[in-house]
Amino acid sequence: MSLGSENWIRDPQTGEIVPAPPNFVSDDPNQYKAELQCQVDENALDKKCLPGQVQCPPREPGGKSGTPVIWKVAPKALSNPTWVDWKSGNNGPSCLYDEKPGDVLQRIAARIESDFRNLPIKPASLTAQPSPHTLKGAETNIFADAVEQQFDVTILGQRVHIVATPVEYTYAYGDGNSLGPTPFAGGPLPESEWGQKTRTSHVYQQTGDFQISLTTTFRGTYSVNGGPDMPIPGTGQFASPSQKVSVWRSITRNYADNCIVNPRGEGCPGVP
Structure with missing residues (x-):
């Protein structure tokens, strides 16, 4: 939960509500999907939209152009939500580089968990x-x-x-x-x-x-x-x-000798 600008969580050890530790990550309440920029349905494109769509030039010399997609966002809790455009840093579509751009995101999602666990993440x-x-x-x-x-x-x-x-x-x-x-x-x-x-x-x-x-x-x-x-x-x-x-283990002992008067007394430095 959040109070003001500070996050709070339940301590799993004590059950108390305490300030969240640094780097605390909460679950994203949203879900996302990508649609072709000029897509009308799965089998057709809006021809009027095509001339104005974002260009995705090849990333390498001799490579193929990409396909512009628009990301959509909706609350995760809704089973049949109303999707709205997700606003990126440049407020525009992004590009996918694949013969089947609609499938590549699903294929990435299917393997991302395994790839994540194989990253060279530095442990604490x-x-x-x-x-x-x-x-x-x-x-x-x-x-x-x-x-x-x-x-x-x-x-x-x-x-x-x-x-x-x-x-x-x-x-x-x-x-x-x-x-x-x-x-x-x-x-x-x-x-x-x-x-x-x-x-x-x-x-x-x-x-x-x-x-x-x-x-x-x-x-x-x-x-x-x-x-x-x-x-x-x-x-x-x-x-x-x-x-x-x-x-x-620590041991505490009391000695009566004055090491200045009797440097060889028990407990004095250097004496067995």
């Missing part, structure tokens, strides 16, 4: 505070740092712009405990605040070495030849390199 970086050593029974702040990424690829001869946005994080703390999927990436703490509880921190109950791992879920949108940004079905999961953290 993983950080622990303190690190590489932390203390048993204390809060260890573990957080992710992921960024939105953009890709320009060619699919079936069309220029496709893809935006990948991190939306969820799953932490495995290496001791059998995990967190997520959660929309919260966490964040760094100043050293003076290390040991404080955060949304993504963890308390180790045993000493030893543990491998922390992180999987980031990305959601994507794609546009074809400058058309509208359409949601990519499903998501992609990308794993970060694991990080080792060594959990130590």
